[in-house]
Amino acid sequence: MQWSESTLQRLETGNAEKIRWRDVRELCQLYDVSREMTAALVGLAQQAHVKSWWHEFGELIPENFSVYVGLESSARTLTAYQPDLVPGLLQTVDYARILASIASPTDSAAELAGRAQIKVRRQSIVTRSRTPATLEVVVHEAAIRRVVGNPQVMAAQLRHMADASTMPNVTIRVLPFAAGTPLGASISPFVILAFGESSNGKPVEPTVVYLENLLGDLYLEKPVAVDRYYHAHQALQAKALNEVATREAFRKIAREYENER
Structure with a gap:
C-alpha cells in the first residue's frame, strides 16, 4: 500500500482523520473481497467524513448491504420508539413473514421465509446468554391494534412481547391513545444505538440515531441530535404505561384477538 509506519498506526488505532476510498478499494483487491462488499465499503468510505449521512440504496451503497444490521449487532444498548409496527427485535416469525410478503409481493415462499428468519436471527443480540444487549422500547x-395478517398472528405476537418483557435486559412500554401527543407533534420511528464504554470510561464508538424512510436510511451522530432523541424518548416514556401495565395490556388484547376466531 506504500504507507508510512505513522499512517498505518493512525489507521489501526482509529486516529486517521479520513479514510481514503481509493485505499479501501486497493485493500479489497489485495484481500480478494467480493465485488459487492468492495462496492459497499468504498461507498461507506466516500461518506465516512460526513456526519449524519444519507445512504441512498442502489447508488453508493448496494441495496442488499445493510449498514444498520452491522451497527445493531455491535450495540450494547438500543433505545427505540415504534409508532406503527412491532419492533423488528420483538417480531414473531409469522408477523415478520407477513410484513415481508407485503413489502416484497413477488418473492417466493422460500425467499419470504428467509427474510423472516434473518429478522428473527437478529434477535439473538437480546436473547443470547452472554452479554445480551439492553433493549428499551416504547x-x-x-402498533398492537393494527392487524398484521390475522387475529391469530396478532394474539401470538402480543403474547410473545409479554413474555419478552419479563427478560431483565428488555423494557417494553406501550404509549396509549389516551396519552395524546407527548411531544406536541408526530414523530417517526427511531433507534438510538449505544456501543458501551472502554476501560477509561469513554464511548467505544459514537452513539448513533437511526431513522428509516422509503428513500434511504439516515444516521445521526452529532451529540445535539442524539440528545434530542434521548429527550424525546424520555418524554414518550413519561406518558407510557409502566412495565407491569404494559404486560397486562399485551395479554388482555391478545385475548381479544383470540376471541375473534
Whole structure:
C-alpha cells in the first residue's frame, strides 16, 4: 500500500482523520473481497467524513448491504420508539413473514421465509446468554391494534412481547391513545444505538440515531441530535404505561384477538 509506519498506526488505532476510498478499494483487491462488499465499503468510505449521512440504496451503497444490521449487532444498548409496527427485535416469525410478503409481493415462499428468519436471527443480540444487549422500547398502542395478517398472528405476537418483557435486559412500554401527543407533534420511528464504554470510561464508538424512510436510511451522530432523541424518548416514556401495565395490556388484547376466531 506504500504507507508510512505513522499512517498505518493512525489507521489501526482509529486516529486517521479520513479514510481514503481509493485505499479501501486497493485493500479489497489485495484481500480478494467480493465485488459487492468492495462496492459497499468504498461507498461507506466516500461518506465516512460526513456526519449524519444519507445512504441512498442502489447508488453508493448496494441495496442488499445493510449498514444498520452491522451497527445493531455491535450495540450494547438500543433505545427505540415504534409508532406503527412491532419492533423488528420483538417480531414473531409469522408477523415478520407477513410484513415481508407485503413489502416484497413477488418473492417466493422460500425467499419470504428467509427474510423472516434473518429478522428473527437478529434477535439473538437480546436473547443470547452472554452479554445480551439492553433493549428499551416504547411502542404506540396503534402498533398492537393494527392487524398484521390475522387475529391469530396478532394474539401470538402480543403474547410473545409479554413474555419478552419479563427478560431483565428488555423494557417494553406501550404509549396509549389516551396519552395524546407527548411531544406536541408526530414523530417517526427511531433507534438510538449505544456501543458501551472502554476501560477509561469513554464511548467505544459514537452513539448513533437511526431513522428509516422509503428513500434511504439516515444516521445521526452529532451529540445535539442524539440528545434530542434521548429527550424525546424520555418524554414518550413519561406518558407510557409502566412495565407491569404494559404486560397486562399485551395479554388482555391478545385475548381479544383470540376471541375473534
